[in-house]
Amino acid sequence: MPPKELVIIANTGDDETFHNLHICPDIDTVMYTLAGISDRDRGWGLSGETWNAQEMLLTYGTNPWFNLGDRDLGTHIRRTDLLSQNFTLSEVTTELCEHLGVNQIIAPMSDDPVRTRIKTKNGDLSFQEYFVKYQCKPFVKGITFSGSELAAPSSIFLNGLNQARALIFCPSNPFLSVDPILSINGVRKSVIDFKGPKIAISPIVNGKAIKGPAAKLLSELGHEVSAVGVAKYFRDLCDIFILDNKDSHNLNAIKKLGIEARTTNTIMTTEADKISLAKFVLSLTKTFHD
Amino acid sequence: MPPKELVIIANTGDDETFHNLHICPDIDTVMYTLAGISDRDRGWGLSGETWNAQEMLLTYGTNPWFNLGDRDLGTHIRRTDLLSQNFTLSEVTTELCEHLGVNQIIAPMSDDPVRTRIKTKNGDLSFQEYFVKYQCKPFVKGITFSGSELAAPSSIFLNGLNQARALIFCPSNPFLSVDPILSINGVRKSVIDFKGPKIAISPIVNGKAIKGPAAKLLSELGHEVSAVGVAKYFRDLCDIFILDNKDSHNLNAIKKLGIEARTTNTIMTTEADKISLAKFVLSLTKTFHD
Numbered sequence A, B: 001m002p003p004k005e006l007v008i009i010a011n012t013g014d015d016e017t018f019h020n021l022h023i024c025p026d027i028d029t030v031m032y033t034l035a036g037i038s039d040r041d042r043g044w045g046l047s048g049e050t051w052n053a054q055e056m057l058l059t060y061g062t063n064p065w066f067n068l069g070d071r072d073l074g075t076h077i078r079r080t081d082l083l084s085q086n087f088t089l090s091e092v093t094t095e096l097c098e099h100l101g102v103n104q105i106i107a108p109m110s111d112d113p114v115r116t117r118i119k120t121k122n123g124d125l126s127f128q129e130y131f132v133k134y135q136c137k138p139f140v141k142g143i144t145f146s147g148s149e150l151a152a153p154s155s156i157f158l159n160g161l162n163q164a165r166a167l168i169f170c171p172s173n174p175f176l177s178v179d180p181i182l183s184i185n186g187v188r189k190s191v192i193d194f195k196g197p198k199i200a201i202s203p204i205v206n207g208k209a210i211k212g213p214a215a216k217l218l219s220e221l222g223h224e225v226s227a228v229g230v231a232k233y234f235r236d237l238c239d240i241f242i243l244d245n246k247d248s249h250n251l252n253a254i255k256k257l258g259i260e261a262r263t264t265n266t267i268m269t270t271e272a273d274k275i276s277l278a279k280f281v282l283s284l285t286k287t288f289h290d
Helices: A025-035 A052-059 A070-084 A089-100 A127-133 A155-163 A174-182 A187-193 A214-220 A227-234 A245-255 A271-289 B025-035 B052-059 B070-084 B089-100 B127-133 B155-163 B174-182 B187-193 B214-220 B227-234 B245-255 B271-289
Strands: A007-010 A016-018 A021-023 A105-108 A115-120 A123-126 A140-146 A167-169 A198-201 A240-244 A260-264 B007-010 B016-018 B021-023 B105-108 B115-120 B123-126 B140-146 B167-169 B198-201 B240-244 B260-264
Touching (some): A007 A025, A007 A155, A025 A089, A052 A070, A070 A089, A070 B070, A089 A105, A105 A155, A140 A174, A140 A214, A155 A187, A174 A187, A198 A227, A214 A227, A227 A240, A240 A245, A240 A271, A245 A260, A260 A271, B007 B155, B021 B070, B025 B089, B052 B070, B070 B089, B089 B155, B105 B155, B115 B127, B123 B127, B155 B187, B198 B227, B227 B245, B240 B245, B240 B271
Parallel strands (some): A167 A198, A198 A240, A240 A260, B007 B105, B198 B240, B240 B260
Antiparallel strands (some): A115 A123, A115 A140, B115 B123
16 A cells, blocks of 8 residues: 555544653554554564663652653653644654654544543543553443543544545454544544445454453443454444454354455464455455445 | 751753753752762763663654753653642752652752853853853853843752851852852842851862863953952852862962962862862861851
């Protein structure tokens, strides 16, 4: 795919302020991955990272539950500095991407603050508190997106949506990664009204989440923990639902929801797996246009 | 000397904001030195320092002329965070010192912003621009302290002054290190009115500055580049002037200014030199009280 033809909408509901620095974990994960500088073994942050600033922050008695690497801090410092100069988060993200040689467009869902709040049996938590501090352990009773009623989608998100030939929902947590984006004023309607093909990939394979708390959350929020449970979530939002070969027994149940369903290998272990899934998705978008 | 009996007044005219972070080079130098974690070879910053955050900041195209180490950034991040929570610079400094195990009191001259501005033949510069970016090379025409008319001395500075048995002007640049402090509302008068012994140590030995641009500045601002030139600056401010043994020929000229003058070794190369000079100064304060 040529550069700038791929627009990735990043969830900013997971953003958090630590030490007065604005941290965007989702944007950074996408940005570092596309720049080829992410730490693949650890699964987050930058490769070749060191932790000396954090060690000093710990000396000063600050809370140690969120890890901030030295190189990663360079990003947070630069972002916070630019935001304090009244650049929008979209502008700042574009600026950071340019310097890292990222050729795709990373669009924050909104330039306005929206924060995912997790209502748990242990109290109301920010996403990072739930995810990092409490390692997704508390039982979840509900999720809200503070600020979303007042937030507007970013203009690079809207431009992307207007110019897109297809919408892809990558395998991700419906409640924590897709819902925050859909919570923004007008976005759900724009997605439903989108004319081109809309394709979703199941994050649940064989009753388990490929990564993260998707299965646990489906269960706690009263949904079926399967590709069918996820497909029900996407019923109004997508035309084609991709599930893993292992779940081919779910094909008919999903088709009954009024969505096309296709199977393939969705578990991306190697670079070849990723390329193969991407090609499969692209081929489906072409079929749809024919 | 028992802990908390030594109050060190730190010049904050050299403070600067980089990347939206509040940097206090003078406070940090004193703090790191007293905590025993300063880099003695380099002469500034922390020992065992790394530069990975800065490398990332350079990747983002930021200005590289001021070096920010990773551990040092921990300090700047913590300070900026606490200042953004409306703690005063004095409170923040006390907090940082406590965590670093510093038992002496470091008092910022003021909690209000005062910035040293250097008028040079190349234009008006901040202290760090003059000192670090242009390495003291531009010819200095004058120095001002922006904000000093509106600034109040910090209360820990005033408390220190009220309770002190002696005032010591360490060997330092009159124009860049002492003048900023004296520029604060009421400070010069309080120093002149101080009843106990006031002792100044010459930063000029044998016509040269022990460190930094003191000699160059004395010359450019039209003063005699000698211990006598410095003593003239301190004429109203101190009772006893300490000059190096090498400058004993200046003793009489200084006494003629109406100040007591004493010679000793003022060049501190080893730990023993520092202790010896400190003991000499302390013995003088006792003589005065007798």
